[in-house]
Amino acid sequence: MLNVTVxxxxxxxxxxxxxxxxxxxxxxxxxAQFLNEDFSVKTATLDEPEHGLRDEVLKETDVLIWxxxxxxxxxxxxxxxxxxxxxxxxxxxxVLHSGHFSxxxxxxxxxSCDLKWREADDKERIWVVNPSHPIVDGLGxxxxxxxxxxxxxxxxxxxxxxxxxxxxxxxxxxxxSGCTYSRGNGKIFYFRPGHETYPTYHNPEIQRVIKNGVxxxxxxxxxxxxxxxxxxxxxxxxxxxx
Amino acid sequence: MLNVTVxxxxxxxxxxxxxxxxxxxxxxxxxAQFLNEDFSVKTATLDEPEHGLRDEVLKETDVLIWxxxxxxxxxxxxxxxxxxxxxxxxxxxxVLHSGHFSxxxxxxxxxSCDLKWREADDKERIWVVNPSHPIVDGLGxxxxxxxxxxxxxxxxxxxxxxxxxxxxxxxxxxxxSGCTYSRGNGKIFYFRPGHETYPTYHNPEIQRVIKNGVxxxxxxxxxxxxxxxxxxxxxxxxxxxx
Amino acid sequence: MLNVTVxxxxxxxxxxxxxxxxxxxxxxxxxAQFLNEDFSVKTATLDEPEHGLRDEVLKETDVLIWxxxxxxxxxxxxxxxxxxxxxxxxxxxxVLHSGHFSxxxxxxxxxSCDLKWREADDKERIWVVNPSHPIVDGLGxxxxxxxxxxxxxxxxxxxxxxxxxxxxxxxxxxxxSGCTYSRGNGKIFYFRPGHETYPTYHNPEIQRVIKNGVxxxxxxxxxxxxxxxxxxxxxxxxxxxx
Amino acid sequence: MLNVTVxxxxxxxxxxxxxxxxxxxxxxxxxAQFLNEDFSVKTATLDEPEHGLRDEVLKETDVLIWxxxxxxxxxxxxxxxxxxxxxxxxxxxxVLHSGHFSxxxxxxxxxSCDLKWREADDKERIWVVNPSHPIVDGLGxxxxxxxxxxxxxxxxxxxxxxxxxxxxxxxxxxxxSGCTYSRGNGKIFYFRPGHETYPTYHNPEIQRVIKNGVxxxxxxxxxxxxxxxxxxxxxxxxxxxx
Numbered sequence: 001m002l003n004v005t006v007x008x009x010x011x012x013x014x015x016x017x018x019x020x021x022x023x024x025x026x027x028x029x030x031x032a033q034f035l036n037e038d039f040s041v042k043t044a045t046l047d048e049p050e051h052g053l054r055d056e057v058l059k060e061t062d063v064l065i066w067x068x069x070x071x072x073x074x075x076x077x078x079x080x081x082x083x084x085x086x087x088x089x090x091x092x093x094x095v096l097h098s099g100h101f102s103x104x105x106x107x108x109x110x111x112s113c114d115l116k117w118r119e120a121d122d123k124e125r126i127w128v129v130n131p132s133h134p135i136v137d138g139l140g141x142x143x144x145x146x147x148x149x150x151x152x153x154x155x156x157x158x159x160x161x162x163x164x165x166x167x168x169x170x171x172x173x174x175x176x177s178g179c180t181y182s183r184g185n186g187k188i189f190y191f192r193p194g195h196e197t198y199p200t201y202h203n204p205e206i207q208r209v210i211k212n213g214v215x216x217x218x219x220x221x222x223x224x225x226x227x228x229x230x231x232x233x234x235x236x237x238x239x240x241x242x
Numbered sequence: 243m244l245n246v247t248v249x250x251x252x253x254x255x256x257x258x259x260x261x262x263x264x265x266x267x268x269x270x271x272x273x274a275q276f277l278n279e280d281f282s283v284k285t286a287t288l289d290e291p292e293h294g295l296r297d298e299v300l301k302e303t304d305v306l307i308w309x310x311x312x313x314x315x316x317x318x319x320x321x322x323x324x325x326x327x328x329x330x331x332x333x334x335x336x337v338l339h340s341g342h343f344s345x346x347x348x349x350x351x352x353x354s355c356d357l358k359w360r361e362a363d364d365k366e367r368i369w370v371v372n373p374s375h376p377i378v379d380g381l382g383x384x385x386x387x388x389x390x391x392x393x394x395x396x397x398x399x400x401x402x403x404x405x406x407x408x409x410x411x412x413x414x415x416x417x418x419s420g421c422t423y424s425r426g427n428g429k430i431f432y433f434r435p436g437h438e439t440y441p442t443y444h445n446p447e448i449q450r451v452i453k454n455g456v457x458x459x460x461x462x463x464x465x466x467x468x469x470x471x472x473x474x475x476x477x478x479x480x481x482x483x484x
Numbered sequence: 485m486l487n488v489t490v491x492x493x494x495x496x497x498x499x500x501x502x503x504x505x506x507x508x509x510x511x512x513x514x515x516a517q518f519l520n521e522d523f524s525v526k527t528a529t530l531d532e533p534e535h536g537l538r539d540e541v542l543k544e545t546d547v548l549i550w551x552x553x554x555x556x557x558x559x560x561x562x563x564x565x566x567x568x569x570x571x572x573x574x575x576x577x578x579v580l581h582s583g584h585f586s587x588x589x590x591x592x593x594x595x596s597c598d599l600k601w602r603e604a605d606d607k608e609r610i611w612v613v614n615p616s617h618p619i620v621d622g623l624g625x626x627x628x629x630x631x632x633x634x635x636x637x638x639x640x641x642x643x644x645x646x647x648x649x650x651x652x653x654x655x656x657x658x659x660x661s662g663c664t665y666s667r668g669n670g671k672i673f674y675f676r677p678g679h680e681t682y683p684t685y686h687n688p689e690i691q692r693v694i695k696n697g698v699x700x701x702x703x704x705x706x707x708x709x710x711x712x713x714x715x716x717x718x719x720x721x722x723x724x725x726x
Numbered sequence: 727m728l729n730v731t732v733x734x735x736x737x738x739x740x741x742x743x744x745x746x747x748x749x750x751x752x753x754x755x756x757x758a759q760f761l762n763e764d765f766s767v768k769t770a771t772l773d774e775p776e777h778g779l780r781d782e783v784l785k786e787t788d789v790l791i792w793x794x795x796x797x798x799x800x801x802x803x804x805x806x807x808x809x810x811x812x813x814x815x816x817x818x819x820x821v822l823h824s825g826h827f828s829x830x831x832x833x834x835x836x837x838s839c840d841l842k843w844r845e846a847d848d849k850e851r852i853w854v855v856n857p858s859h860p861i862v863d864g865l866g867x868x869x870x871x872x873x874x875x876x877x878x879x880x881x882x883x884x885x886x887x888x889x890x891x892x893x894x895x896x897x898x899x900x901x902x903s904g905c906t907y908s909r910g911n912g913k914i915f916y917f918r919p920g921h922e923t924y925p926t927y928h929n930p931e932i933q934r935v936i937k938n939g940v941x942x943x944x945x946x947x948x949x950x951x952x953x954x955x956x957x958x959x960x961x962x963x964x965x966x967x968x
Contacts, residue, residue, distance in 0.1 A: 166416045168410060173369070222612065425710070464854065467598075638854065658853050
């Protein structure tokens with residue numbers, strides 16, 4: 001059974017009555033709850049020691065889910081380096097919504113990861129553009145969210161290896177809402193929805209996408225590549241070339 | 243100077259007063275006119291012998307532009323095969339709007355190239371998502387068209403090698419409006435706008451995109467690859483392996 | 485349990501003693517045997533009625549494996565069209581070795597699918613370049629085959645959506661040996677090895693790749709997209725726009 | 727005329743007689759010399775103040791070429807950040823050979839950029855796998871180098887947006903030798919050859935690739951995207967939605 005760790009900044013839920021009302025157990029609690037049906041789930045938050053990401057936790061995590069927003073700068077660089085190392089080793093990473101500006105996502109992308117945004121209750125339609133991808137399993141043509149924060153292009157990310165979802169917003173913007181990448185031995189899935197003031201993670205279709213994402217991002221058993229100085233030519237030259 | 247051939251079905255302009263009013267010289271005439279500033283331009287239409295695409299014409303064409311809609315089936319398969327052969331040899335191809343359903347585009351894509359559509363004067367915003375690409379040279383963040391036909395996802399094409407534009411439509415749809423592909427030695431650019439009942443090809447920004455597209459799709463001077471039976475191992479085995 | 489159909493031309497095994505000696509049950513028989521452990525497997529061959537691909541067979545097939553070489557032209561266009569339709573509907577397709585020149589692969593790729601080749605017992609090393617991909621699960625850094633037919637670049641295919649394997653050949657060539665594509669709702673995996681005069685499909689690592697490929701190419705349950713004329717703007721315009 | 731800055735670590739040429747013999751003016755000098763025919767070229771080296779990359783220099787540079795090897799760690803992080811900022815703004819970047827381990831390349835890629843290597847005078851064949859790409863203009867099917875350092879897979883980079891070259895090495899390895907990426911408004915080209923102890927940059931075909939790369943990596947005039955808080959919905963909602 002896959003081991004999933006749900007990481008959440010967990011600040012809005014303590015400082016904001018609206019958010020607390022929507023996610024009384026925190027965003028991590030809400031996500032952990034629906035993932036529990038299919039996976040072995042732990043949670044971790046910013047204000048725990050080492051942000052709840054001790055070496056043993058990271059070592060045992062198959063897929064890490066990341067939600068952060070107002071306190072990206074408080075995440076210690078040392079922890080970010082450890083998470084990056086684990087992704088390159090094969091741990092899957094799912095970055096949600098405002099996690100686009102997290103240290104871990106920016107360092108894995110190599111770009112500013114900047115974008116446009118607007119908090120105005122825009123209607124959002126998340127269109128599937130990659131119907132054969134396992135991440136869209138069980139979905140229809142699009143997911144409609146009555147109200148969400150708008151994220152608009154240009155989204156300053158590397159061209160996605162796979163583009164899964166495109167969002168339409170009432171105000172006139174579009175956004176690459178579901179993007180996959182590989183880094184080292186690890187797989188990364190960025191999924192846009194989930195502003196803290198909306199009940200987005202209670203939406204069954206959004207939950208389905210995150211579950212599918214965890215399965216897709218699971219590590220393979222490929223032997224970790226060998227790097228550095230290779231054997232001398234004499235030793236490794238194919239017999240036939242002797 | 244690049245040789246461009248603008249191919250147009252040229253039926254709507256003869257059967258429909260509205261279209262005739264917008265494009266008195268035909269869509270091909272309008273496109274040829276603004277391309278004339280930078281390129282050596284010819285035109286060709288469906289009802290000419292061999293659809294205006296005799297072997298000499300194709301041989302001399304660096305970039306072919308294709309607009310078709312109601313008479314895709316009237317294009318002879320033999321001519322389609324000749325155009326495909328030229329693309330694989332290196333001729334650039336720019337497919338516009340309803341050309342998504344042309345025989346030449348479908349045979350180069352390998353998919354149905356189907357999509358959603360609506361003729362309802364939707365406002366369209368064509369967002370740039372690939373700001374470093376030469377095809378967007380001289381543009382701003384998006385091109386806005388007050389009224390166009392809607393094309394919506396799912397667009398049944400192979401994943402674009404480069405995704406340049408994403409369209410937003412007033413009615414709630416999105417569309418991958420600017421897509422590039424390579425096939426053999428040739429480059430292909432699909433660009434969505436240009437329904438016959440709107441003056442889209444008179445828009446200077448749309449014209450800029452098509453001009454940029456021609457420059458991008460121009461053939462390289464790479465030696466055409468050699469295929470088939472390679473030299474015997476004895477002959478071509480690297481010296482060092484003797 | 486996934487339903488796999490292994491299609492084989494099945495001519496060499498009847499005309500050539502060497503091939504018959506290596507694959508007494510035919511290449512399809514050898515592949516079916518090792519797939520039987522994990523999947524529900526059927527076989528089909530060229531000389532059966534409808535090439536063994538009656539509508540019910542195709543309808544029930546989740547993943548189709550294709551091996552052909554000397555008789556590509558004998559495959560009826562009507563059957564090719566049915567297979568293509570099923571791929572666009574979601575059936576997975578795994579094309580092996582000389583299947584690169586099959587009608588079904590060429591029509592899905594849109595290119596000539598030509599390449600270089602040499603029958604000279606080249607040593608081949610199939611290097612993994614995408615270590616996070618499920619298709620390489622259980623493999624090491626590379627698979628070495630003492631003797632195989634050489635396939636060399638340029639391989640005239642569209643740029644793979646995912647490049648999984650690169651082959652090195654003793655004679656000085658390289659080849660993109662593992663390539664994935666999506667077409668419509670279906671996933672396609674091209675895997676190079678398997679010339680009929682070598683026991684390649686008896687190699688456990690090659691068998692592992694094909695098993696992984698079947699799992700990867702399995703259909704999703706995504707709703708088949710709706711194409712064509714969309715609802716009028718009045719009906720579908722978002723409430724907020726009223 | 728494009729402004730090119732050739733950056734070189736410039737240490738081997740001062741410490742090693744062999745390298746000094748091959749590149750008496752330094753690797754930067756050799757590259758600047760052949761680029762001078764087509765571009766306005768400056769050079770910069772590690773031991774100059776600010777590594778020769780003062781703000782004015784970076785601001786005026788259209789394309790930066792980077793060669794480094796033994797002293798990557800001596801490049802100041804502050805300068806790396808400035809170079810990265812310029813790439814995201816649109817400056818082209820060409821990273822050569824051992825520059826795969828430079829701070830600037832690693833921070834733009836987000837991976838370890840590790841690889842295999844061997845100094846054993848391997849013969850190298852650099853095969854063209856993307857014949858329609860402007861970077862291969864003027865080349866044949868492959869470039870052969872009698873002796874080079876071997877670089878082998880796995881190369882820990884993100885999947886290239888475009889794969890241009892694949893290298894074959896005598897000892898049994900392959901390598902993705904020509905890879906392109908976009909980051910922000912900037913284009914990046916990694917090109918493998920050029921170990922300091924071989925006269926690789928005196929090879930006319932290698933020179934042609936670097937010249938083509940400069941032209942390809944040149945900035946576009948696209949308006950730099952606007953990020954951050956978008957206009958309120960009331961203001962920007964399409965008229966038709968009022």
